[in-house]
Amino acid sequence: MDWSLLLTQLMNGLQLGLLLFLLASGLTLIFGIMDFINLSHGSFYMIGAYFCGSIVARGGSFLVAVLVALVGMFIVGALIERVIARRLYRADHLDHVLATFGLILIFDAIVHIVWGPSGMAIPLPAILDGQVTLGSLVLPTYRLVIISGGLLVAAILSVLVTRSRLGMMIRAGASNRTMAEALGVNIHKLFLIVFAIGATMSGFAGMLIAPITEASIGMGNDIIIIAFVVVIVGGIGSIKGAFHASILIGLIDTLGRSYLDDLLKIFMSLDYAETAAPALSAMLVYILMAVVLAFRPQGLFPPAGIRA
C-alpha cells in the first residue's frame, strides 16, 4: 500500500467534496425551504466562473476578481429570484423543472453569445500555481486553496445558520414553512436572501474550479446532478447533511476512480477491469443514493421536525 498516494487521493476527494458542498448547500436550502426544484442552480456555477474569468482577463488579480464576482453573483441570484423564481413557488414540481430547464438553455445561450463557445482559461497568480510539499506529499497549491476556501465557507455558513437570527429563520423555514410564516417571518425576504446566497455559493464553486478545468458552457449541468444526489443523501433542507454527504460522495468518487480497477483486477481480466472500473466508479454515488433511499428515505441528516 502506497500511503502517500492514499493521502493524496484523500485530499483530492476532500477537495471534490467541498466543491460539491458549495453547490449542494444552496440547492438543499432552496429545495428544503422553498420547496423549489432549481435545475438551473448549476448555471450560477458557470456564470460565476465566467464573471471571475472576465475580471481576471481585464487585468484584475484573482482575489479581487473572486470578491467582485461574488457580489455580482448575489445580484444575479436576487434578480432571478425576484423576476422568475418567485412566480413559480406556487406551481408544482414539474413546472419548476420545466421552467428552470429553460433557464439553463437561456444561460447557456447567453454565455455562448457573450463569451463565445470556446471556453475561458483563467490564469492563476504564480504563488497559487505551484506545489506545496508536506513531508512526502507534493500537492498542487491551488488544490489546498480550494480545500481551505470550501472549509471557510462551510464554517461561515454553519455559524450563520446555527447562531444568527437569519439562520434561525432559515432553519424554521426548512422545518415547517407554514408555521414559520404564521409566526411572522417575512417569507418573501427570506426566500430572496436564501436564493441569492445559494447562487453566490454556487458561483463561488465555479470560480474555484475554473482555473483547473477552464470555464465552459454547460459546466454546471455536469455537476448539478451529483449535487442533487448530495441533497438527497444528506437530507433535503439540511446544511449539516449536505456537508457530510458532499465529503462522503467526494471521497467515494475519487477513491473509486483510484482503486477500483486494482480491486477488480483481482477477479477479472485486465481489459475488463479497466473498462468496468470507470463505469462502476461513476455508478457508485448513485448506488449509495439508492441504498440511502431504500433504508433511510429522509436522508442521513434530515432537518429537525421532518419525519419520514
Add this chain to the structure above:
Amino acid sequence: MSMKHYMIRVILPILFTALPAGLVAADSVRIGFVTTLTTPAGVIGADMKNSVELALEHIGNKMGGLDVELIIEDDGFKPDIGKQKTDKLVKQDDVHFVTGFIWSHVLLASRQSALDSGKFLISANAGPSKMAGVLCHENFFSTSWQNDQTPMAMGAYLTQQGIESLYIMVPNYAAGKDMLSGTESTFQGEVVGRDLTKWGADAQLDFSAELAKAKASGAEGLFVFYPGKAGGAFIRQYQQAGLQDVLPLYSVFTVDSINLPRFQDAGMSGVLGSKMTMFWSPDLDTPGNRRFVSAYLDKHGKYPSFYGAQSYDAIMLIHSAVEAVGGNLDDKDGIRAALKAANFESVRGPYLYGNNHMPIQNFYLREVVEDEAGRWTTRIVDTVFENHQDPYAAECQM
C-alpha cells in the same frame, strides 16, 4: 374516401414531397456536413466550418460546373443526435455526400444511415478501427487517419527514445481505446498503468486522482489523448501538479491550434516544447497546405487546426471527384473511382488510398514552438513513419 379527396389527401402531398428533391437534383451538388457546433466542443466545429467555407471559396463554390449547396448540422456531441441529423441530411435534403464527423462514436452511429441509402460518406476526422476493418465500405472514405496510426507513431518514437516505462491516460470511448491499442502496439517498453476516464457530454475534467497515480507509478513518460476542452483542463492540471520535470508528457490530439492561443493567453509556458505525433502541421511544406494555411491566417488571424485541414481536404476530395465525372452525379462508379484516386492537391501532399479507403500517409513528430509573429504553434521536427498504412486494412474484405 372519394376519388377527389384521395387526390388531395394522398397523391398531392406525395407529389409535393417528391418534387423538390427531383427538381433540384440536377443543378447543385449537395454536401451535408455533420460536426459539433454547440457544447464546448463547438470550437472544433467552428474551425471545421471555417475551413470548409475557405475550400468552397477556393473552388468558387462550383464543382463540375454545378453550384455547391452546403448543409451544416450540429450533432451536439451525441451519437443519437448525430444519427438523427444524418438521417435528415440523407432523407430530407437528399445530399450526395455526407462528411464531417469529429467523434468516432458519432460516426459509428451515423454510418448506416448514410451508407444504406447509397450516399458517399467521407470522414473528416473520426477513424474508428471497425470502419477501417470489418465495417469498411466501398462508399466510405477518410481524409484523416485511422485512430490507431497517430499513437502508433508516438509509440514508435518513444521506443526510439529509449523510454522504458509509460503511464497512459485516455477517455473511455471508441477513439480512446484505439489510441491505447495503437500506442501499445509499437511501444516496446512496459506500460506501468492505464486509466480510462469518463467521456461524453459530462466527461470527467478533474484528473487529480489519475495524475497522482501516474506520478506514484514512477513511469518515465505519460502518454495522453484528450481532445477538445478536456485537453486544456488536462494540461493545466499537469502543470499545476508540477509534473513537467518528473513525468514528461507525450500526447496525441490534445494540444492543437485551437487551444494553443488559449494556453498562450493564460501564460502556460509549460506546453512549449511538448511533443506529439500527427500526419500534418501548419508548417508542412506542400503547395496545398501553403495555400490553405496562409489563406486561413489572413482570413481568421490564427492558425487552422488539423480538424480544419482535414475538412478542407474533404471538400477538395469531393471537388476532384465531381470534376472527374463532369458533374454527372448519377455516375456513382465514376465518383467512387475518382475519390479512390485522391487526385487533388491535399494539404498533406499526394497520398494514396488503401483497400479500406483510409489514407496511406506520413506521420511526423511535431513540437510546440513560438513563431516569428510570437504566436504559439507546432512545427515538424522529424518524420516518424513514411507512407504508413493502418493495421486494420487486412481485416477489410474489399
